Amino acid sequence: MKPSIEIKKPQGKLGVLIPGLGAVATTFIAGVLLVRKGLGKPFGSLTQMGTIRLGKRTEKRVPRIKDFVELAELEDLVFAAWDIFPDNAYEAALKAGVLRREHLDPIKDELESLKPLPAVFDRNYVKKLDGPNKKTGSTKYDLALQLMDDIRKFKEENSLERMVMIWCASTEIYLKPEAVHQTVDSLEKAMKENHPAIAPSMIYAYAAIKSGVPFINGAPNLTVDIPAMVELAKSHNVPIAGKDFKTGQTLMKTIVAPGLKARLLGLHGWFSTNILGNRDGEVLDDPESFKTKEESKLGALEYILQPEIYPELYGKFYHKVRINYYPPRGDNKEGWDNIDIFGWLGYPMQIKIDFLCRDSILAAPIVLDLVLFTDLAQRAGFRGIQEWLSFYFKTPMCAPELYPEHDLFIQLMKLKNTLRYMKGEELITHLGLEYYD
Numbered sequence: 001m002k003p004s005i006e007i008k009k010p011q012g013k014l015g016v017l018i019p020g021l022g023a024v025a026t027t028f029i030a031g032v033l034l035v036r037k038g039l040g041k042p043f044g045s046l047t048q049m050g051t052i053r054l055g056k057r058t059e060k061r062v063p064r065i066k067d068f069v070e071l072a073e074l075e076d077l078v079f080a081a082w083d084i085f086p087d088n089a090y091e092a093a094l095k096a097g098v099l100r101r102e103h104l105d106p107i108k109d110e111l112e113s114l115k116p117l118p119a120v121f122d123r124n125y126v127k128k129l130d131g132p133n134k135k136t137g138s139t140k141y142d143l144a145l146q147l148m149d150d151i152r153k154f155k156e157e158n159s160l161e162r163m164v165m166i167w168c169a170s171t172e173i174y175l176k177p178e179a180v181h182q183t184v185d186s187l188e189k190a191m192k193e194n195h196p197a198i199a200p201s202m203i204y205a206y207a208a209i210k211s212g213v214p215f216i217n218g219a220p221n222l223t224v225d226i227p228a229m230v231e232l233a234k235s236h237n238v239p240i241a242g243k244d245f246k247t248g249q250t251l252m253k254t255i256v257a258p259g260l261k262a263r264l265l266g267l268h269g270w271f272s273t274n275i276l277g278n279r280d281g282e283v284l285d286d287p288e289s290f291k292t293k294e295e296s297k298l299g300a301l302e303y304i305l306q307p308e309i310y311p312e313l314y315g316k317f318y319h320k321v322r323i324n325y326y327p328p329r330g331d332n333k334e335g336w337d338n339i340d341i342f343g344w345l346g347y348p349m350q351i352k353i354d355f356l357c358r359d360s361i362l363a364a365p366i367v368l369d370l371v372l373f374t375d376l377a378q379r380a381g382f383r384g385i386q387e388w389l390s391f392y393f394k395t396p397m398c399a400p401e402l403y404p405e406h407d408l409f410i411q412l413m414k415l416k417n418t419l420r421y422m423k424g425e426e427l428i429t430h431l432g433l434e435y436y437d
Contacts, residue, residue, distance in 0.1 A: 004424030012161030020169025084131030217242030
């Protein structure tokens with residue numbers, strides 16, 4: 001074993017700050033409350049149900065992850081949110097239509113007590129939504145100061161030791177990195193001048209990081225994936241992670257594509273379409289927001305299959321993604337994939353996937369794990385980009401000189417080896433030759 005790094009104990013309460021009190025956020029919060037009361041199980045959560053192998057297979061050391069590393073307890077989570085709609089968490093959950101009343105009513109009082117703060121919102125960035133519960137300010141920098149005041153008050157009122165902010169709000173319009181995103185000084189100047197390259201999600205991220213609060217980006221927005229935010233996070237010793245929760249169709253891609261590549265089966269084309277009727281679907285009905293999501297969903301195959309290394313197998317495959325807003329489906333998204341592959345001597349085959357998933361049910365355990373792992377990262381002294389959390393994202397952030405790792409199984413190995421590293425355990429390579437000496 002190597003010496004473990006010093007990890008501060010998770011003492012006291014952990015504040016969870018959530019921009020966007022919609023389907024994902026209310027499903028996450030309600031789920032945590034139900035698990036606390038013994039009225040539900042945290043299925044899908046690695047931190048609550050996952051295990052980690054330590055040492056050799058013959059040692060049979062396989063503790064639960066939550067027993068191996070010092071994670072905050074569910075009982076210690078305290079929630080706050082911002083939203084453009086004034087509905088409390090119970091009303092918002094009913095409107096989202098994900099969880100049934102039989103699950104919401106036992107925790108009605110707790111949900112009703114969570115009322116969203118006025119949000120930082122600009123319809124130029126999310127064109128399909130609008131609501132009355134919004135902050136006003138002369139500049140984007142002023143709005144950031146208002147958010148920082150919200151954060152400070154929440155910490156004081158709840159006697160919090162630590163906080164994490166996780167973006168559960170809508171997908172913004174597509175933005176590319178610009179000169180104003182390169183340094184902290186240029187970012188702050190742009191905020192004071194109301195530059196259009198500064199989206200609301202960046203204002204939240206700036207406020208969080210300046211307040212010493214880790215920021216997690218659950219949408220495909222640019223947000224913290226710019227040099228200025230990385231610099232700011234490092235200077236304030238704050239972890240950042242993102243982007244875009246890996247839930248339905250992309251989850252399937254990062255499971256299937258590594259299998260095709262492992263067996264050197266070629267790919268002619270991969271057509272993906274989605275129908276969904278929740279608020280996310282309504283937002284993505286706008287072409288500019290869809291562009292942001294499309295970029296996130298298209299990237300995984302290229303990085304996994306590496307067409308530049310395997311040109312005969314993957315050099316010419318056609319990849320198409322469509323998202324269709326269909327209100328009757330609600331949060332129960334359907335992701336349909338047609339995959340045209342080829343094998344020995346070039347003979348064609350097909351794979352069909354019809355994933356009748358529930359977006360927020362898949363996202364809620366991701367939110368929980370990211371909150372707990374990011375809090376762990378900060379207590380362990382980690383700062384800046386947390387690539388080891390790529391397992392949870394469609395478009396994982398990484399150092400500028402690297403390409404992102406999209407293979408789900410490599411991502412999980414990276415995550416677990418990071419936990420082993422934290423605790424001074426030997427990293428597992430799966431070589432296994434020592435069993436046959």
